[in-house]
Amino acid sequence: MPRSFLLVALPCAFLLLCFVAPMAYLFSASVLIAEGTVPQDQPTLDNFRIILGSALYRGVVLRTFVVGFCVGLLVVVLAYPLAYFLVRTRSRWKGALIALSLAPLLGSAIVRSYGWHVILNQDGALNSLLLWAGLVEQPLRFLPSTPAIVIGLTHALLPYGVLSIMTALNAMDPALERAAMSLGASRARTFWRVTLPLTLPGVAAGFALAFAISIGAYATPAILGGPGTETMATMIRNFMLALLDWGLGSAMGVILLASALALLLIAALLGGPARRTVVAAP
Amino acid sequence: MRDGADRPWIALRAAVAAVLVFLLGPILITVAASFNGSARSTFPPEGFSLRWWSEALSARWWEPMAFSLKLAALTALLSTAIGTPLAFALVRRRFRGKMLVEALVAGPLVLPTLVTGIALLQFLHALGLGALVGFWGLLIGHVVICLPFSVRTVAVSLRAMPPQLEAAAASLGAPPRVVLRRVTLPVISGGVFAGAAFAFVHSFTDVNLSLFLASPGERPVTVAVLAFLEAGFAPTLAAVSVLSLVIPLVMVALLERVVPIGAFLYADPGRHR
Numbered sequence: 001m002p003r004s005f006l007l008v009a010l011p012c013a014f015l016l017l018c019f020v021a022p023m024a025y026l027f028s029a030s031v032l033i034a035e036g037t038v039p040q041d042q043p044t045l046d047n048f049r050i051i052l053g054s055a056l057y058r059g060v061v062l063r064t065f066v067v068g069f070c071v072g073l074l075v076v077v078l079a080y081p082l083a084y085f086l087v088r089t090r091s092r093w094k095g096a097l098i099a100l101s102l103a104p105l106l107g108s109a110i111v112r113s114y115g116w117h118v119i120l121n122q123d124g125a126l127n128s129l130l131l132w133a134g135l136v137e138q139p140l141r142f143l144p145s146t147p148a149i150v151i152g153l154t155h156a157l158l159p160y161g162v163l164s165i166m167t168a169l170n171a172m173d174p175a176l177e178r179a180a181m182s183l184g185a186s187r188a189r190t191f192w193r194v195t196l197p198l199t200l201p202g203v204a205a206g207f208a209l210a211f212a213i214s215i216g217a218y219a220t221p222a223i224l225g226g227p228g229t230e231t232m233a234t235m236i237r238n239f240m241l242a243l244l245d246w247g248l249g250s251a252m253g254v255i256l257l258a259s260a261l262a263l264l265l266i267a268a269l270l271g272g273p274a275r276r277t278v279v280a281a282p
Numbered sequence: 283m284r285d286g287a288d289r290p291w292i293a294l295r296a297a298v299a300a301v302l303v304f305l306l307g308p309i310l311i312t313v314a315a316s317f318n319g320s321a322r323s324t325f326p327p328e329g330f331s332l333r334w335w336s337e338a339l340s341a342r343w344w345e346p347m348a349f350s351l352k353l354a355a356l357t358a359l360l361s362t363a364i365g366t367p368l369a370f371a372l373v374r375r376r377f378r379g380k381m382l383v384e385a386l387v388a389g390p391l392v393l394p395t396l397v398t399g400i401a402l403l404q405f406l407h408a409l410g411l412g413a414l415v416g417f418w419g420l421l422i423g424h425v426v427i428c429l430p431f432s433v434r435t436v437a438v439s440l441r442a443m444p445p446q447l448e449a450a451a452a453s454l455g456a457p458p459r460v461v462l463r464r465v466t467l468p469v470i471s472g473g474v475f476a477g478a479a480f481a482f483v484h485s486f487t488d489v490n491l492s493l494f495l496a497s498p499g500e501r502p503v504t505v506a507v508l509a510f511l512e513a514g515f516a517p518t519l520a521a522v523s524v525l526s527l528v529i530p531l532v533m534v535a536l537l538e539r540v541v542p543i544g545a546f547l548y549a550d551p552g553r554h555r
Contacts, residue, residue, distance in 0.1 A: 007371035008383060011364045011429070015386050019398065019426045022405035026397065029404055037407070078304065081297040104305060106534060107527035108487035108504050114523045115308025118315045125311060158305055187290045216394030219489040219504070223511060233396055233490070240400050240494060250404070253397045260394045 030254045033247030047251035057235070061255065064215050064232040067150055068263075072211035074154040076203050079161030084195075086162070087169040105159045109219035113152045117223055120148055144226030152220040157213055161206040168202020169195075201270050208267030212260040232256050309527070316520035338521035346506035347525065353417070353502055354485040357424040358478040364425070365432025366474055372433070373440040391430040398427060399494035416500035423495050424485040431484060432477035435546050439473025476543035483530045 030047055032039035051057040086098050104112060119125045120142040127139040142148055176198070180190040218233040225234065232252055239249030316338075319329025337343070371377070372384060390398060402423050406414050414422075447469065451461045467474075489504045496505045503526055507519055537543055 005377070007367040007375070008377065011368040012383060012386060014364060015389070015426065015429070018402070018422050019390055020386070022398070022401035023393070025405045025408055026401035037404075039408075078301050081294055082301045082305075085294055085298040101302070101305065103531065104309065106483055106487070106530040107309070107523075109489055110504055110507050111312065111523040111527045112308060114519060115312040118311050118520065119308060155304065155308060158301075191290070212394075216396045216490065218396055218493060219508065222508060236396060236400060237493060240403065246400075246404060249400055253400050256394055257397045260397075261392070264392055 026250050026253055029246060030250035033250065035245065035247065037244055037246040047247045048255075050248060051251055051255065057252075060230050060232060060235050063146060063229070064256075065259070067146060067153065067221075067231060068211040068215040070150045071153045071157060071214040072207040074150070075157050075161035075210040076165070076206045078154065079158055079165055079206060080203065082158075083162045083165035083169060087166055101162055102159050104156075109156050109217060110223065112156045113220045113223040116148065116152045116155065117143065120224070143224060144229050146225070146229050148224040149221045149229060149231070152224045153214045153217060154210075156217070156220055157210040160209055160213065164206030164209060165199060165202045168199040168205075171202075172198050204270040205267045208263045208270070212263040212267070215263075216256055216260055312520050313524050315517055316524050318517045318520070320517075334517040334521040337518045338525055343503070343506070343518070343522050346501055346503040347522075347529075349417075349500065350486055350502040350504070350526075351529070353420055353424060354482045356421060357428050357485040358482040360421075360425045361428040361432045361481045362474060362478045365429050365477060366436050369433045369436035369440060369473075373437050387430055387433050389430075390427045394490070395427055395488065396490040396493075399423060399491035402426075402491075403494045415495055416497035419495040420492060420500070420502065423491045424488065427488070427491055428481035428484050431480035432474075435473040435477035435480065436470060437473075438546060439470040439476075443469050472541045472543070473546065475537060475541045476546040479534055479537055479543050480546075483534065486526070486530055 029039060031043040031045060032041075034040055034044060034046060051061070082101060086094065086101060089097070091097070117124070121127075122139050122141060122143070124142075126142065127136075130136045131139065172195070176194055177190055180194045181187070185193065215231070216233055217231075218237060221229065221231040221234050222237075225231070230238075232255070236249050236252050236256070239245045239252065316334050317330055317332070318334070319331040368383075368387065372380065372387075402419065403415065406412055406419055443466070447465055448461050451465045452458070456464065486502075487504065488502070489508065492502050492505050493508070496502065501509075503522065507522060507526075510516075510519060534543065
């Protein structure tokens with residue numbers, strides 16, 4: 001079929017040249033670049049050894065995972081009630097509320113993290129409030145800190161959790177809930193014994209998606225973090241653009257890639273209907 | 283049962299209200315900060331001032347903003363042009379290696395964008411094309427990461443289309459080209475526009491890829507803001523942030539009036555007919 005060949009060949013050639021080949025080059029760079037930006041002939045695992053051997057870099061990797069795990073957890077816990085309400089409400093504001101909940105997706109992570117900076121910085125909203133209420137004498141330091149990064153990322157990724165869980169709720173047969181209630185189960189019992197177990201795959205998918213996106217996010221840790229709260233993303237940026245050590249940058253990129261891929265694979269295996277969500281990782 | 287059953291619903295409403303405050307509060311506070319009279323990014327605002335807005339709209343910030351708009355528009359156009367035929371082939375044709383092509387298209391969506399960015403940066407330099415870093419490098423990278431949106435939304439609307447429509451047109455004597463132009467394309471136009479809109483927004487808001495492919499003279503507004511942040515915070519950034527949220531918001535809201543693109547956000551292809 002020559003016509004379908006043409007439809008497929010051009011886009012695939014583009015992706016092979018501009019996506020697959022660069023990725024392959026990244027893998028080779030992670031074992032071929034010993035210092036600076038130019039590859040040598042002998043492959044070496046030194047870059048991986050340096051990252052996994054140094055307490056500093058291991059700390060960065062560990063912090064990234066702790067942040068990702070907390071963000072994933074917070075996202076699904078906060079997203080569930082909102083998603084449940086948006087799917088089940090019969091309010092005439094339903095459409096507007098869905099739009100309002102998903103609208104933050106239209107802003108970059110910078111817009112959303114900047115708001116948290118305004119709130120959390122030393123003479124920001126939270127400190128003004130605490131001083132005004134007489135709860136503290138001196139303004140507190142909330143920034144830079146790892147919890148601030150967790151809050152900022154949770155905020156930025158919440159709409160993804162809402163989407164995953166809404167998809168799972170939409171895919172569920174509402175007759176099952178009516179059946180449980182008609183058999184005498186209370187609304188709360190119906191939720192815990194019927195709705196939640198049936199939508200758990202969507203929750204797991206939302207968790208893994210938020211986890212995977214947050215470990216690769218640059219803007220939020222850059223704005224709300226600082227020296228001492230580096231994540232893999234900010235470290236990769238330092239290696240690539242400030243220290244010009246492309247070997248270490250590539251090696252950390254490979255570690256980040258493998259981690260995100262593993263998480264999304266888990267999400268796809270657990271996800272069921274939720275994995276069909278059209279929009280995924282940015 | 284009724285009275286007792288309504289209590290969880292009230293608790294749910296309270297939780298929903300709290301989550302919405304968490305979700306929208308920081309954005310509203312950013313809006314308030316952009317009108318702040320003081321130079322520190324304090325809240326509540328001290329006095330009212332439009333000077334941050336006049337600074338945000340000056341050439342210094344309008345240039346990267348215009349650069350981002352141009353980049354996003356071209357990205358949306360190119361990824362739609364490449365993605366639509368591909369979606370067609372994936373839904374309508376059978377060919378060997380289809381699974382592989384599907385995996386290839388999903389790749390840029392699944393792998394961290396930041397990694398795609400450092401891969402492209404190094405690859406361009408390795409090919410001796412380091413001069414492309416800047417607009418052209420960004421355009422290539424953005425089309426790569428936005429292509430999955432175009433392919434997926436078009437595929438969703440193609441799968442949702444009743445196959446009898448095309449058969450009916452053909453049986454009434456329409457040649458294949460007329461069927462494509464007068465039946466198929468109008469029916470899937472929602473998916474095409476939704477894909478273009480997602481691509482535009484995804485490109486306009488991207489940080490992780492643009493960070494590595496921008497050059498000092500050719501950088502999108504997100505990268506310009508980050509560079510500015512290294513020097514310190516100023517309410518100008520609040521105004522720039524609000525502006526960069528409002529532009530895609532207005533665009534999508536206008537488009538939504540013509541095509542219901544919101545439906546594609548959580549469309550479940552399995553449930554369409």
